[in-house]
Amino acid sequence: MTEQPPRVAAARRRRSSGSVAAFDSRRLAVGRRLACMTRAELARRIEVTPAAVTQFERGAARPTTTVLTRLGLTLGVPEEFFSRGLDIPEVPPSTAHFRSLRSTPARRREQALAFGELALAVLDLVERYxxxxxxxxxxxxxPPQPSEADIADAARRARRELSVGTGPVPHVVRLLEAHGVLxxxxxxxxxDPRVDAFSSSETASGRPLVLMSPLKDDKARSRFDAAHELGHLLMHAGREAGSTVIESQAMSFAAEFLMPxxxxxxxxPTRVDWETFHALKRHWGVSLKALVYRAHKxxxxxxxxxxxxxxxxxxWGYPEPGPLGPPESPSVLGAAAxxxxxxxxxxxxxxxAARIPLECLHAVIAAGRSDRPRLTIGAW
Known part of the structure; x- marks a missing residue:
């Protein structure tokens, strides 16, 4: 009998062990991206071809029970995670406005997006109750080519429509949540700490999503980030994400929204008067850097x-002098829990019931409350 090539023999052994009937391909894609693995890396670890992993994620094929066990061990999730349960909506990468697009590896952006998708799924679960x-x-x-005046007008209109009166916006993150943004x-x-705040208005769940950076431990910067992402949500639905023009428009929107x-x-001030800048920082809840730029602009x-x-x-570097306190944090998921x-x-x-590891559920809820979320991917 002719000896079979190792790869062919391995494939026949996998087929003989039986395939998984209730396999959810979306969950594999989410789990792989949360673990920050490429398809090729995952394939090597579970001893299949990269093409097989691609077929698993597209729903064109199902793994065997043996491969499923390897998937769970490799990605640090129980095998039940890959069964059909709570739908995990997709956030298309092309709709996510990353400021750190060019400085962040693609798989790190995918990891952050996967966490956002999981958060949308948990929100859907909580919203049933x-x-x-x-x-x-x-x-x-x-307009097709908006001017600075057009952007400023959009920010003023947003303040009116979101019922923001005159003066500083009391809490930008809570304002987003009050209007249905996760x-x-x-x-x-x-x-990856290089993944900055980002947003998407075109999620499969229908709810806009904003993910804040965990490393900007500063109230002023968190407020500006939230206002920046609000600008994307209001002005850039359907627009190609990542361009410098789009990002510049969101920055201008945030400046007018927070500092009309x-x-x-x-x-x-018309000169470098730090005492006045500090007083304005405390009043408007923005950074000295933003105020200096605004004064010049x-x-x-x-x-x-x-x-x-x-x-x-x-x-002076970062953090700049005159801290305003801890960053603005979300509260809806935590309060609902x-x-x-x-x-x-x-x-x-x-x-x-949702076939989501409890540790994973707790991590997402912690990310939606004032407490600092802690998550170790391999420990799910």
Missing amino acids: VDLPPMRLRPIGL VVRLPAEGF QAEIADCL LGRLPDLPYRRANRQLKA ELLEQSGTRLGALAE
Whole structure:
């Protein structure tokens, strides 16, 4: 008898062990990306071809029971995770507005997106038992080539439509949540620190998603990040993500949304006056850097003092002087989980019914409350 090549023999052994009937290909894709693995790396570890992993994720083939066990061990999840249960909606990478697009490896962005998809699934699970704020954001149309005035007008319109009065926005993250946006903070452990805040308005669940950076331990920066992502959600649905033009528009939107020209222009100094800048920082809840830039952009601070101010800010480094306190954090998921527990609905029972590891459920809920989320991918 002719000896079979090792790969052919291995494939026949896998077929003889039986394939898994209730396999959910989406869950494999989510689990692989959360573990920050490429298909080729996963294939090597579970002893199949990269093409086989691709077929598993596309639903064109199902793994055998032996391969399923290897998948669970390799990705650090129980085998039940790959069974059909709670749907995990997809967030297409092309719709996610990453500021760190060019400085972050693609698989690290995919890992963050997978966490966002899991968070949307957990939100859907919680919403079956708790009434959450409905989605109430309405897109703001822009001309094909919007000017700075068009962007500023969009920010002023957003303040009106979101019922923000004059003066500082009290809490930007809570404002997003009150209008139906899912806001979570990426866990600090297991994720690339170069992944900055990002958003997507085109999720399969229909709910906009904003993921905040875990490393910006500063109220001013978290507020600006949230306002920046709000600009994307309102102005850039259907627009190609990642361009410098799109990012610049979101920055201009955030500046006007947080520091309206009509209210702040006359208060900005015309020279490098740090005492005044610090007072404005405390009042408006924005950074010195943002205020210096705003003063220059609105024609209050001339070029020479603007450059001098930036040299001083660079010398101070980060965090800059005059911290405002901890960053703004989301609260909806955490509050909803507390309501469930108080009503006698155990999170463990929900996790089991949804076929999501309890540790995973806790990690997502922690990312949606003020406590710092902690997550070790391999320990699920």
